[in-house]
Amino acid sequence: MRNDSEATVFEREPVPNAIARLALPTIVGQVILVIYNMADTFFIGLSGSDAKLAAVTVCLPAFMFLSAIANLFGVGGAGEAARSLGGGNQKSAGEACAFSFWGCGGLTVLYILAAVLFRHPFLDILGGGDPEVHRYATEYMLITVGLGGLGTSLNMVTAHLFRSEGRSMDASIGIVCGSIFNIILDPVFMFVLLPEGHEVLGAAIATAVSNWMAFAIMLALQLRRRKASVLSFRLPLHTERGTAKSILSTGLPACIMTLFENISYACLDRLMMANGTAAQAGLGVAKKINMLAHATVRGLTQGVLPLIAYNYAAGDFKRMKRVIKDTVMIALTIGISCMLACLLAAKPLVGFFVRPGESLTLGMRFLRILCIGAPFSACAYTFISFFQAVGRWKNAFLLAVLRKGFLDIPLMFLFCLFSAVYGIVIATPTADLVCCLTAFCLYAMYQRKHIPRQVE
Numbered sequence: 001m002r003n004d005s006e007a008t009v010f011e012r013e014p015v016p017n018a019i020a021r022l023a024l025p026t027i028v029g030q031v032i033l034v035i036y037n038m039a040d041t042f043f044i045g046l047s048g049s050d051a052k053l054a055a056v057t058v059c060l061p062a063f064m065f066l067s068a069i070a071n072l073f074g075v076g077g078a079g080e081a082a083r084s085l086g087g088g089n090q091k092s093a094g095e096a097c098a099f100s101f102w103g104c105g106g107l108t109v110l111y112i113l114a115a116v117l118f119r120h121p122f123l124d125i126l127g128g129g130d131p132e133v134h135r136y137a138t139e140y141m142l143i144t145v146g147l148g149g150l151g152t153s154l155n156m157v158t159a160h161l162f163r164s165e166g167r168s169m170d171a172s173i174g175i176v177c178g179s180i181f182n183i184i185l186d187p188v189f190m191f192v193l194l195p196e197g198h199e200v201l202g203a204a205i206a207t208a209v210s211n212w213m214a215f216a217i218m219l220a221l222q223l224r225r226r227k228a229s230v231l232s233f234r235l236p237l238h239t240e241r242g243t244a245k246s247i248l249s250t251g252l253p254a255c256i257m258t259l260f261e262n263i264s265y266a267c268l269d270r271l272m273m274a275n276g277t278a279a280q281a282g283l284g285v286a287k288k289i290n291m292l293a294h295a296t297v298r299g300l301t302q303g304v305l306p307l308i309a310y311n312y313a314a315g316d317f318k319r320m321k322r323v324i325k326d327t328v329m330i331a332l333t334i335g336i337s338c339m340l341a342c343l344l345a346a347k348p349l350v351g352f353f354v355r356p357g358e359s360l361t362l363g364m365r366f367l368r369i370l371c372i373g374a375p376f377s378a379c380a381y382t383f384i385s386f387f388q389a390v391g392r393w394k395n396a397f398l399l400a401v402l403r404k405g406f407l408d409i410p411l412m413f414l415f416c417l418f419s420a421v422y423g424i425v426i427a428t429p430t431a432d433l434v435c436c437l438t439a440f441c442l443y444a445m446y447q448r449k450h451i452p453r454q455v456e
Helices: 004-012 015-045 051-084 090-117 117-124 129-145 149-163 168-193 197-223 239-274 277-314 317-344 346-351 356-390 395-404 407-418 424-449
Strands: none
Touching: 004 168, 004 277, 004 407, 015 051, 015 168, 015 197, 015 277, 015 317, 051 090, 051 149, 051 197, 051 277, 090 117, 090 129, 090 149, 090 239, 117 129, 117 197, 117 424, 129 149, 129 197, 129 346, 149 197, 168 197, 168 356, 197 407, 239 356, 239 395, 239 407, 239 424, 277 317, 277 346, 277 356, 317 346, 346 356, 346 407, 356 395, 356 424, 395 424, 407 424
16 A cells, blocks of 8 residues: 555645645746746846747647657556545556656657658748747757656656656655756756857757756656656556557546647747747747746646545545635636736746847737636636546547647637737637636536445
């Protein structure tokens, strides 16, 4: 059995305390992850080049595809392992971990090979059609994805698996350390080791090195806890078909949501490209600032997912429902707070990354539009995590593709007919609102049908 401290978190600790213990380290890790992504933008912004800023923005979907792969195996593996532990099956939890780790590594290698071999058409599709932007984007992607991609995805999937047995602190240590390394190494490579004009290359090298260092820390943490941990990172010679299917079906909504999120961003950049480099640069900065709210809520929901899964498998529906209720309230508070901060302080927030000019003006306006969706996406994230935790992958999948892909991309093209600049951006909060309403309805239907009335 798991040690008494971890059993207390999942089974007996007051729900607010359990949420805080599991989610706070994950939130910190996700926030710092966004901050280190912002660090690249900040330091490259010092060059005063809109083309360099746009290049990093164009590469963001290519880099974040690694997150989609990590979420497929990480969220799925963490959910399956937590449910197995809740049912008292440690062996199955170990098998889920091993399959997730090596599956993530294998799929990442295939993605890296495809991205590097077809980098030029890939970057053109992502919005890197301008020759200068394309040149900078190519060198950034070759380093961050080509050389650092495997370390990035394995670092992420390992963090997910640590959370399945309540090790949120360990999960966040590697992410936080990697982010801190990146922030420190950015100016070193950009302004000290490399000559002037190579800021994009320097930022890329710092990112790749930092992620490999973070993964090394994750491995060290697992080695230190290997006797107490039920997780396994040995190459799986055999995995039960049911285990593999459960992992992939549970993780698929998280993967699709991340994948479509990046496809959505790519469409946004592609459509915005027609409005000039300044508009692309302003949009890139606005998106990264807006990501702070999403990252915070994502950290919260990732942290509580194993708690929901464990209590669901153990049959403690009353505790599970309390976890969901408290998580929704916390997520809403975070979303509303971030929205107000962006509305009221758009100029200093965007101005921190870009110099006064057209890109600053447009960035401010884009940020004020994007942030309106923060409270709605916060609720949607919570319900998506719930459905993942209880193995209702079809509901989670529906919400994932509704929020990003099936709704916002068509709306971009539709609203673009009314406003070539701002209509494209308005599609994002509109999709968040529709997804939030749908998520609430699906949860209400599930609760009425599957949760015993005595726990109401």
